[in-house]
Each structure stands twice: as structure tokens, then as C-alpha cells.
Amino acid sequence: MTAKNLLVELFVEELPPKALKKLGEAFAGVLAEQLQAQGLRAADSVVTPFASPRRLAAHISHVYLKAEDKAVRQKLMPVSVALTAEGQATPALLKKLSALGADVSDPSAAVARLQREGEGKNEALFYDSLVTGATLDLGLQKALDEAIRQLPIPKVMSYQLETDCELPGWSSVHFVRPAHGLVALHGDTVVPVRALGLRAGQQTQGHRFEAAKSPVVIAHADAYAETLAVDGAVIAGFNDRRFAIVQQLAQAAEKLGPGYQVLMDEALLDEVTALVERPNVLTCAFEEEFLAVPQECLILTMKANQKYFPLLDRQGKLTNRFLVVSNISPADPSAVIGGNERVVRPRLADAKFFFDQDRKKTLESRVEGLGKVVYHNKLGTQGERMERVRTIARAIGQQLGGDVLAQSADTAARLAKTDLLTDMVGEFPELQGIMGGYYARHDGLSEDIAFAIEDHYKPRFAGDELPRTQTGVVVALADKLETLVGMFGIGNLPTGDKDPFALRRHALGVVRMLVEKQLSLDLSALLAGAVPAFGDKITDASAALADFIYDRLAGSLREQGYSAQEVDAVLALRPQRLADVAQRLQAVRAFAALPAAASLAAANKRIGNILKKAEGENAAEPQESRLVEAAEQALFAAMQQTVPAADAEFANGDYTASLMTLAALRAPVDAFFDGVMVNAEDPALKANRIGLLRRLHEAMNRVADLSRLAQ
Template sequence: MTTPMNNKNSLLVELFVEELPPKALKKLGDAFANEIFGTLRKLDYLEAASAKTTFASPRRLGVHITHVREVCPDIAVRTRLLPLQVAFGPDGEPSPSLLKRLEKEGATLAQTTRAFEQDKEFVFLEKVAAGRSLRDGLEAALHVAIENLPIPKVMSYQLESGCELPGWSSVSFVRPAHGLVALHGDTVVPIEALGLQAGRETHGHRFEAAVDPVVLRDANSYALQLQDEGAVIASFEARRAEIARQLAAAAVKVGGGSVPIHDDALLDEVTALVERPNVLVCSFEREFLEVPQECLILTMKANQKYFPLLDAQARLTNKFLVVSNISPDDASAVIEGNERVVRPRLADAKFFFDQDRRKSLASRVESLGKVVYHNKLGTQGERVQRVMHIARGIAEKLGDAKVAAQATQAAQLAKADLVTDMVGEFPELQGTMGRYYALHDGLDAAVADAIEDHYKPRFAGDELPRNNVGLVVALADKLETLVGMFGIGNLPTGDRDPFALRRHALGVIRMLIEKDLALGLDALLQDAAAQFSAIAGFDSSKATVELRDFILDRLAGSLREQGASAQEVDAVLAPFPQRLGEVPKLLAAVRAFAALPAAAALAAANKRIGNILKKAPEADAHVSELLLKEPAEKALHAAMAEVVPAANAQFDAGDYTASLQTLAALREPVDAFFDGVMVNAEQADLRLNRLGLLMSLHAAMNRVAQLERLAV
């Protein structure tokens, strides 16, 4: 145990409650401890060295804090009494009003000061308020913690007869609370909360505690006493680490390179279900291993909270681990009970798998016409047709006829497993089961893989589809969702995004960039939008222009998270780049350019040119050498004739960094131009010619990025 043992000024607070919701326990425990610690810190009860330890088990929330003051320091209090002219008469003597206020406050004239406030002079009373006792501060902190707990669902309950405090008859809390402990050192702090009075008694394990109640000696003995006398590991983190240790040890004991499946969410949930973990090895009949392991793993994890065991090749074995909350001398009954419970679950999975394979995926496609996708966008069957057309168009743009044929087939079958018994029971297996059934039907592996992979990437950091067929179908599926939802105005707002459009947009971005697909964003959106022409009220502008902005906004956020500056990102994305696979190279070029000595001046000049051109709609990029009169404009034109073709050639070759560095040579002639040439000349032909020169320069300098965005 890591709880400090030598600090007499330690504080322990525990709420003993009925079983807390397991998926919320860790968050509840952290919030409870943080709120109490934070409030006591704010009220100045904690010393600089104070530290907290959080406790959270199925039936308790607690916190241990070191270096806690019994009384907080005295506080200087300054109270405004009266305006100066009211407080004192013309003779400088205190007025009756001031004397009356001082008498009321129990203070003397010597305790007053004068000061200005909001340009007016007042008389203030300076007093020192004695520090409050820990009882006052802790009770306030506990009420703040209870009020601010992130409770998923509040329960209202009646207090036990004879136990309630005056004014308490019913309580609203996450679960009924039955005990409150508050110890400062070895002394009970007499606070009240939730109709309970604080004491030093708590309770251990329901069945295995050595004593009940556990009478705590002092704040520092809490964790050790609970473990030794109450058979409870009170710390969530310590209990989690012990479960992980036991899981690993049990896997080693099984042998054969076995390892428990890694699942942090499951480990957290199981930690929240047990007070004294005891890992046991169980098994099931090998015949169930004929069922896809994803099905068996899911049913064991989701329904039973078991840890399946995988062999050295990551294949499911017929062994699994159970985290029991009891530790009997003979665990055989517990093991047999868990094996008996899991058997019907696995039998159901085997039945679904066998039944589903009696029909081909292709034969199920027609049934999708009866499954509503969205009341404005039709059925899943209609959606499948749209995805098929979008996928075929993408593959044809990429110039691969074989991929086009396979992607069309995969798109047609990708949603067929939605009407299977297995996916009906376990929606999480959609796509996964489609792959198994496609292979059973004898389809090409590339098509089968694409059926599973078309949902990828499903979350941040998820892998992309494993082949080009899957990539095309995944891209088509996400574009169909995005375009459809934007077209009917079903957009994400605030933190609401029921159709995961932000995640779909990031998936599209990742595929286009990481696979460097030669596809234009606007063309993709327009082709997808064309598939919705029969949908009443469909807004093509929202589905293309607004959606493009939405996708680029997601891309901008992603690039900033990866370390790019807002200015760099804005410069690259402002011209609406079509091929997103080029964005990383464009960004690298802008970064390299920004490091050049000429960058700041050229960015500023570019911004100036942009402002000039905005006010000159009559300008075009035509330049006549005969109308170049000033030496500076002749020099700029000559420099551009030499530099711009070279920069354009580098741009066309995809060497964006070299292109911008070549353009940097224009700094001096550009500076000289603005120093020596009047752009808005009175003579119209001279003015238009100079505007044309600037327009040509502006176009040349902004092919890679909108450089004016780099100007400070």
C-alpha cells in the first residue's frame, strides 16, 4: 500500500453506498476525490505538500489527503463602510452614521482606513476573521463533491427510519448511501451529508470480511485495515493492477503461449465489479471453436465479462479467465458455474452461424429493401445502389477495371449481413460476419475482405482497408453517408453527431491522404451527389460546397493537432486543394518557405497585392511590355519572366518546396516595385497594365499556398 503512514494530519473521507454503476465507477471516484481536494485547497486547509489518494470500489467512494490543517489560517477581511464625506463631518470628526456602523460591527475607529474605489474615496473597516475549523470546510467540500459528481442516473430513496438527520427524509444520489467516514488523524470530523453522520466505521467484503464493521483506527490505516480486516482492495488502480497480474499469471499457468485478450474497457469494468479479485481458469467444449472467434470473444466479453485466452498465434483457445469476487478454498463450484453459464451463449452463437450459412449473401440483398435507412433517404437497399455507383465511379477514376468490378460486387453485398441472425444479435459484428459468409459462398478474398473493411477506419487510429477494393468501397460508403446527410440538412451540431459525420469525414481524409489517391475532392462530392437526384428536397449545394468546407475544416483541425501552425494550415487549405494526398507536401513546402529570410516580406507583399486586386475588378493578367515605363516595373517583369517559368515547372513536377524557394528570388524586385511605382496611375492603360503585372505575380505566388496567410 502506498498510503502515507506517518502523517497525523491526514484526512480520510469515505461514502459507503450500494453497488455503484460499474462503467461509471472510475469517473465517479476521480471526481469525488478531485472535488474534495480542490475545494479544501481553495479554502486554504491544505499545505503545499498535500497529496491525495483516490479510492473507488463497487460499494465505496473515498479520498485520503495528507497535510490537512485542523483550522484554516485567519483571513483579513476588508468591509466598505461609508463614503468619506458621509463618514466624517467638515471638522474632521467621525459622523454619527460612522460611529453607529462601528458599534454594530464591534469595531473601533482605529480599525478603519481610507481608500479610493471606482474614483471615489470610502472608509473601510479592516478586520481579521478567525480561521474556520476543518469541520466547516470539509462539510462544504463534501457537499460540493456530491453536487458535482458526474452521476449517469440519479436515484431518489427514503432514509432508514431513525437514521435521518433533522430536515432529511429522502435523498437523491447515484445509489443509496449507508455510511459516512471522516477522520482527521485518529479523530472523527463530525460532518453530515446525505442524511448521514460521520463516524469511523465502514464495511468490508460482503462474505469474506474478517470483522464487520471495520472500525478504522485513523485516516492512514484505512487501506490496510480494509484489505486485512475487510478483504477489500479499496484503490481502483491497485485492484486493476492486481487483476492484470492475476490474468497474466493464470495465462502462464495454462501454458502454450496463452495470453488474455487485451481490452482496457473490459478490465476497467471488471475492476469496478469486484472488491477482492480472484482469477480462475475455465473452459468450454472445443466444438465451439468452429464458430468465428470474433463471435465467441464478443459474447464472452459483452455478456459474461470473461477474458478469453488466445494462443501464441492470436487464435482463440477453449480456455477463458473469470474474475471472481470470492476466494473459496475449493473453487471448483465457481468454475463449474461459470462454465455452465457460458455454454448456452456459445451454443446460440454456433446456432446463428450455422443458420446464416444456409443462405448466400447475394440472396439476402433483396431483404435490404425492407430495412429503413433514413426516412428521407430511403431503405438500405436504395443506399446499397448508391454506394455501388459511387464505388464503381471511384475505381474507374483510378483506372483499374478489375477493382471496379470487384468493388461493385463488394458494395452490393457489404450490408447484406445486417439481415443475418448473428448480426441481429451482435450488431458489433457487422462487416466481420459478412466477410466470413462471403468466403463461405466462395467469393474472391479481395471482395470478402472489402465487405469487412468498408467500415474502416472506424475510430481514430484504426487501420485502413487492407486492399484497394476495400479502400474504394469504404470511401464510397462514407461519401454516401456524408453527401446524403448534408443534402437533407442533417448536420452535426455542437456535441451532437448521431450519424458520426465528423468521424466519416476524418476517414475520407485519411484514405485520400495516406493512400495518396489521385482523386479530386470536389469531383468526388459532385459524383456522389448525383446519386441522390431522385431524393425530394435534396440540396446539392449543401452536399458539395458546405460538405467540402466541413471536410477541410476537419482536415485543418487534424493538421493542427499534428503540430502545424494555424497560419501554415490556413495558407495551404485556403486555395481549396483538390487532391488531399498533396496536402502534406504542400504543408512541408510552406514550412520551408516560412523559414526563408524573404518569406515575411513576400507574404506581406502578397497580402498587399491581394488587397489592391480586390478593389480592381477590371484588372486582368495581360501585360504589355510597351506600357512598362518605370525601371522598377521593367525589372519586376524581367525577373518574373526568368523565375516564374522555373517555379511553375517545379510545381508541375510536384516539387512544391523548390517552387516556393525559387519564387523567393522575387523579393527584391517586388520591394523595389512598391517603392518606385504608383500602381493606381491616372492614365488608364498604365494602371491596367500594372494591375495585370500584379495579377500575374499573385497567381504565380499562390499556386502552392495562399502566402498572404503567413503575413503577421
């Protein structure tokens, strides 16, 4: 069949910028899927999405005018139901055939055209038919309707549209933004489809102010991007516009001289790409006096409020220059530059005002105010929360560093949340913690306390750095434990994709600090130790919380490249020192590579099953005098040599050596199971053998549950 390329465009009013990229990809993706499902798109077809502030479009190559007719075999019913004993069609069969459009005027002929498959009770009748292939007109209409229906629209709006028919009137349309044009071209031919009250044509609109022609006429599906660029002054492709912005930003920074760096932000790049149709980067500046304000405040002001790109110097310090991505390209850009500079100045002045005002009060003076801020209706105020974090932090600090660390952690925890009451954090919640660090230094507190206040929210996201100081680690750990224990204690757990208190992120933060900072803390003791700080506000959900944290740890380890089997073997023992988990995994990986590993893992699994069945039975320590079979005597002797050495290596933290030592037990273990009956008739003999296996099982499963390695 002859195939041509297809172009479909919806021309609309300005789309929500944060959703534009996703809308463009979804529109093109669903269109292509629907055409594929109807046989109208070739297997090697290429889909190119387009998305600009005022359009969603898709170019799909190798699209057929008509799909091939398709032979379909449909199962009807068992022969025993479809035919009488004489082989005549039953009423049920004739009714089914009529529903399928088959000719049943001659029942015998209709039966003769059917196919039989299967034997005996499974024999059934099948009806062969030829389904006419879909035409592009109808197929594209169905695909377009589905693409619009499935758009991930953040918020639907309704508007009135004059009806396009002989009867005058208005109809309601529901879409993300009012639509004003529809283009559908198969090669150079318009496909007569409709959507959102619009008829398809080949005309669209270009840039609001700089288009060379209006309307812009698309002569051919393949000429879409080029025609819009030349006649419409629009770069239609989202990625093409984004690339142009990145290039222009880099060129603008380079023109200013060596050392200037653009503070690139992927989310901001996407948003700005969605705001302009033809980007033009301009360099602006603000007064140097504003640089006295913490650069995080200025950067956030420029990025969040104005969509500007700050410029840093060689040392990563903010400069008074910034870059603007304009949607127009005037011959003299001075008016655009001046306008942006005037707009940003009040924003920076506000930040400076907030900073100056906040420093008039110490963090200590704000502590009392935390008691007036509700944290959670079941967990009390921020003041109560602060006291709980202090209690937990003191205990952890005492364990890790004695009185000195406990005292510094207590001080930092007492002040960590006070910046929530400042004007700056009120305006920019993203700066909580960061501003606390600045204000702590202004109050004359030590760098250790300032860093701890600044870092106690870390890690804030996947891949974020951990707190820089030991005090910061203690307070961050206490803060996250307070949130986790409190929320689990009141039953406020994550469900599906919903996790409003970021408990998954907090759990991963706890895991990362325990592991990466090599903290000698037991997880169960940490969780249990945090519960009393809540008094009677919660119930103890430490067991469920521990499972939740181990689940997060397991996922993290698999992402790091460990196999599910390795992770399962180590975490099955619920190791309390998470800092040891990586060493255990390495030991398991080394053990699994040994020739003896498979046999010992299988034996370990077998021993586990025997011990489960023997639960409740007497099983004393194995006594050599009661070992009667040569194989059990040999196993006991081998264990006397290897187990103490393996235990000593385990105690020294050399998990790999411990497992390697135990690998020597392969031959005597195999011989034991080949030559010894564990369930002996003599109860004393049976108990001694179970005791021997229990001692072996304990020795083999100190590093990991080796039975999990059995195939």
C-alpha cells in the same frame, strides 16, 4: 498551522461498474477543490482517490483544522457617491457599511477607517475587514455536500431512510445507490459531518464474504487502505486493483505454457476492476468444437456478456481457454471454475447456432430484404441507401481503376449491408461487416469482395486500420460519402458534443483514405458527384460539407505536429487533392525557414490587400512596353525567369522546389514597393501594375497562401 491527513469514505451498495472510475475521481477531486477554496488544504497536499464496488473514498494530506483568518479589501463606491461635499458619509455609504457589519454609530469614525484609492473621478473608498477562517467541521460539510452534488451519476435513484432524530419517520434520499455508511477522519479524530442521512464515524464494511472483521474500524486516516486490505479483504484503490488483475492475468497465461497471450481490453479491464473488491484470476476452458465459429463472435460473447478474458495462441488465434476474474478466493476453486464454464457454454452454443443458421441463406438472397429496413425517415430504406452507395462506388471505381474496379466495387456495395439481416449481427451489431466477410467466403465469393464487405466500415475509430484492398477503399469511401452527403443534405448536422450519425468520424475516415491511400480524387468533385444519387430527397450542401471536412483535416494536421499557421496557409487555398497536402505543408515549412520568407510573406499580404481594393477594375496581362520605372522593369524581368520554372516544378508536384525558386524574387519585390506607386494617375499605367501584381500573386500562392505566414 498544524495539518493532519483527512479520510472521507461513502459506503454504498454496488455502484454501476462502467461509471465507477469516473465517480471515484470526481468525488475525490471536488472534495479537494472545495477544501482548497476554503483555505483548509495545504498547497503541497496530495489527493488519493479510492473506488471499489461498494465505496467512494478520498485521502487528502495536509488538511488544517482551521483556515487562517484572511484580510479582505472590498471596494465600496466612488468617493463622489459616498461622501458629501463636506466629506460626510452619505446615506448610501452608511447603508452599505451596515450591510457589511461595520459599526456606523459614529459616521465620522466609520469614514475615517475607510481607505481611498485612485484619483479624480476614479477615486473610490475601500473597506478593510478580517474574515475568520473556516473550520474543518463546517468546511468539510460544505465540501462533502458539493462533492455529492457534482458526482457524474449516470442515473439517480430514490430510496427511503429512517430519520435520525427525535421525531420518528422516513425521509427520501436521492443518490446513485443506497448509502449505508460514512467515515470522516482527520488524523484519528472523527469529523462530525453528515451526508445522505448518515452521521460520520470510523466504521465501514469489508468484503461481503471474506472480511476478517465486521465492522472494519478505521483507527487513523492513514491506515485506511491497509486496514481494509487486512481486516476487510478489499483492495480499495481502483488502480491498485487493476494492476493486480493485470499481473494475475499475465501469470495465469504464463502457467499454461509459452505462446499463450491474454486478449487485453482496456475498457473490459476497467469494468472488471469495478466489479471485484479482491480479484482472483482463474483459468477455464470450453469445448474445442466451438472454435469452428468465427473467433470474433466467440471473443465478443465472452467479453461483452461474461466479462471474460480470451486467450490467444502464438499466431493470434483464439484458443479454448479463457480467464475469469473472480471476487472470491476459495481453497478449492473447482466449483467457481465449473460454474463459469457452464455459464459460457450456452452463450457459445447460441453463437454457433446463429452462425450455422445464417449460412443457410446467401448474402444475395438477403438483398431484397434491405428494402424493408428503414434507414432514415427522410432518406428511405437500407435498400435505397445500398443503391446510392453502389452508384457512388461505381463512379469512384471507374475513375480509379476503370471497368474492372467499378464492377467489383458495385458487387461489394450491393452485398455490404446484407449481414444486417443475419441473426449473428442482430445479436452482436458490433460484428456488422465482419460477419459479411465470413458469409461472402462461404457463398464462394472472391477474397477481394469478402475483404471489401468486411472493411467497408473502416476506419471505425481513431487509429483504426484502413481497408486492405482497392475495392474495399472504394466501397468504404462511397459508404461514408453517402452518409455525409445525405445527412448534410437534410440538415442533420452535428451540434456540440452530439453527433448521433458519427459524421465527424466519417469525415476523418474520408480524409484518411484520400491522404494515406494517395488517391487522385478531387474533393469537390467527389461531393458533387454523390449528390445526384439522392434524387430529390436532399438539397445540395456540398459547400458546407467541404468546410466540415477541411475543419476535420485541419484538426488532424495540428495533432500531427504542424503549426496552426502552416495549416492555415495550405488549407486557405482549399486544395482539392488532399493527398498533396502533406507535401504542401513540408514545402511551406522549408520556405518559412528561408531568410526571404518573412519579407515575401509580408509583401504577399500587401499585394492581396491592393488586389482586393482593385476588384472590378480592368487589369490586363502586364505588358513590358508599359513598364516605365526601373524597379517594375526589374521585377518583370525576374518573374520572366523564375515564374515559368516555379510553375513547372509545381506541375511536377515538387512544391518545395517551386517555393524555393520563387524566394529569389525577394529583392526585386522589395525594390518594387520601395520605388513604384501602384495607384498611378494614368489608368493604363495603374492597370498594368495591378496586372503585374496579380500575376505575381498567382505565382506565389499556388502551393499555399503565403500571406498567412506574415506576422
